[in-house]
Amino acid sequence: xxxxxxxxxxxxxxxxxxxxxxxxxxxxxxxxxxxxxxxxxxxxxxxxxxxxxxxxxxxxxxxxxxxxxxxxxxxxxxxxxxxxxxxxxxxxxxxxxxxxxxxxxxxxxxxxxxxxxxxxxxxxxxxxxxxxxxxxxxxxxxxxxxxxxxxxxxxxxxxxxxxxxxxxxxxxxxxxxxxxxxxxxxxxxxxxxxxxxxxxxxxxxxxxxxxxxxxxxxxxxxxxxxxxxxxxxxxxxxxxxxxxxxxxxxxxxxxxxxxxxxxxxxxxxxxxxxxxxxxxxxxxxxxxxxxxxxxxxxxxxxxxxxxxxxxxxxxxxxxxxxxxxxxxxxxxxxxxxxxxxxxxxxxxxxxxxxxxxxxxxxxxxxx
DNA sequence: TAAGCGTGGCC
DNA sequence: TGGCCAAGCTT
Numbered sequence: 350x351x352x353x354x355x356x357x358x359x360x361x362x363x364x365x366x367x368x369x370x371x372x373x374x375x376x377x378x379x380x381x382x383x384x385x386x387x388x389x390x391x392x393x394x395x396x397x398x399x400x401x402x403x404x405x406x407x408x409x410x411x412x413x414x415x416x417x418x419x420x421x422x423x424x425x426x427x428x429x430x431x432x433x434x435x436x437x438x439x440x441x442x443x444x445x446x447x448x449x450x451x452x453x454x455x456x457x458x459x460x461x462x463x464x465x466x467x468x469x470x471x472x473x474x475x476x477x478x479x480x481x482x483x484x485x486x487x488x489x490x491x492x493x494x495x496x497x498x499x500x501x502x503x504x505x506x507x508x509x510x511x512x513x514x515x516x517x518x519x520x521x522x523x524x525x526x527x528x529x530x531x532x533x534x535x536x537x538x539x540x541x542x543x544x545x546x547x548x549x550x551x552x553x554x555x556x557x558x559x560x561x562x563x564x565x566x567x568x569x570x571x572x573x574x575x576x577x578x579x580x581x582x583x584x585x586x587x588x589x590x591x592x593x594x595x596x597x598x599x600x601x602x603x604x605x606x607x608x609x610x611x612x613x614x615x616x617x618x619x620x621x622x623x624x625x626x627x628x629x630x631x632x633x634x635x636x637x638x639x640x641x642x643x644x645x646x647x648x649x650x651x652x653x654x655x656x657x658x659x660x661x662x663x664x665x666x667x668x669x670x671x672x673x674x675x676x677x678x679x680x681x682x683x684x685x686x687x688x689x690x691x692x693x694x695x696x697x698x699x700x701x702x703x704x705x706x707x708x709x710x711x712x713x714x715x716x
Numbered sequence: 717t718a719a720g721c722g723t724g725g726c727c
Numbered sequence: 728t729g730g731c732c733a734a735g736c737t738t
Binding site: 394395396397398399400401402403405406440442443446473474475476477478479482494496497498499519540543544546547552553582585660 | 729730731732733734735736737
Binding site: 400404437439440441442443553583612613614660661662663664700 | 720724726
């Protein structure tokens with residue numbers, strides 16, 4: 350691994366800072382979280398933007414801030430409503446961690462987001478990137494905020510060939526940023542690097558001819574910008590077979606289940622479902638046995654009305670979906686509910702189960 | 717360190 | 728169309 354000192358040797362730091370920040374001042378996009386530097390709003394936006402596109406985040410951010418405009422309002426909010434506000438955004442542990450961290454700020458920091466690396470980085474869900482982003486953008490502290498954009502942009506500008514998929518490489522880039530960040534305007538420096546990655550120095554086909562820091566770019570001068578950054582591929586995902594059902598009782602109410610508080614889609618609601626295997630008898634038999642043990646419910650299953658595939662980042666669900674009628678009473682608990690269809694909108698569902706409901710309604714309307 | 721953790725858009 | 732990608736964090 351190279352040393353960051355060697356990497357920035359002969360690099361015109363002052364001119365680079367000036368060119369980058371001037372460009373950002375002129376060309377930055379108008380985004381809702383840039384209206385002010387309220388540390389809480391900066392924080393919320395940074396958490397939402399983790400692994401998520403700007404265009405996707407914008408409506409979620411506006412709605413979330415409208416519902417929970419302050420540290421106090423989010424600290425006191427019902428978790429069910431918080432999850433509902435995050436529904437469809439993915440990586441749901443982000444928002445459970447955010448609320449837990451906001452509660453800590455409310456209780457232990459007088460409702461003020463801490464402004465030191467030591468304090469803020471210890472909050473739940475606040476890692477190295479978010480620490481640097483909030484410190485630099487909200488408080489003007491010259492800390493690195495190294496995300497995928499920054500690694501791509503700097504790997505090209507400085508011709509760095511380390512594998513950016515490795516955790517160790519992020520730490521190298523943090524060292525590099527520490528050695529070139531503007532002490533006068535760390536906010537615009539960090540945001541400028543990210544903005545450049547988002548609209549000019551894109552993953553494929555970077556617009557080098559429009560780049561404000563082209564003169565500083567070793568990758569461009571060497572004609573290797575398309576080979577950078579180096580990023581190893583991750584393993585392909587597994588496929589899981591699931592059987593699920595929309596089960597209604599004689600009152601027309603539907604059975605829903607709350608997922609466990611840890612792991613995939615934690616604390617979200619779903620229609621009853623179980624993983625089925627080749628060996629353990631027919632798919633339908635396995636599902637009926639599951640209903641008996643998990644819900645103490647008997648049901649009359651019709652034929653599957655849909656096959657839904659849902660692709661996650663690390664796995665694929667193939668879901669056979671049955672329509673069915675409950676033939677016994679179901680005891681309701683904190684994780685098992687019988688609700689009217691019109692009430693489903695009060696519960697947060699993963700997209701896969703939103704799709705189950707959508708197809709179910711389409712089939713019902715035709716019948 | 718590697719794997720788990722969502723979703724939608726893009727070509 | 729399936730793989731890749733997008734302002735990462737936790738364990």
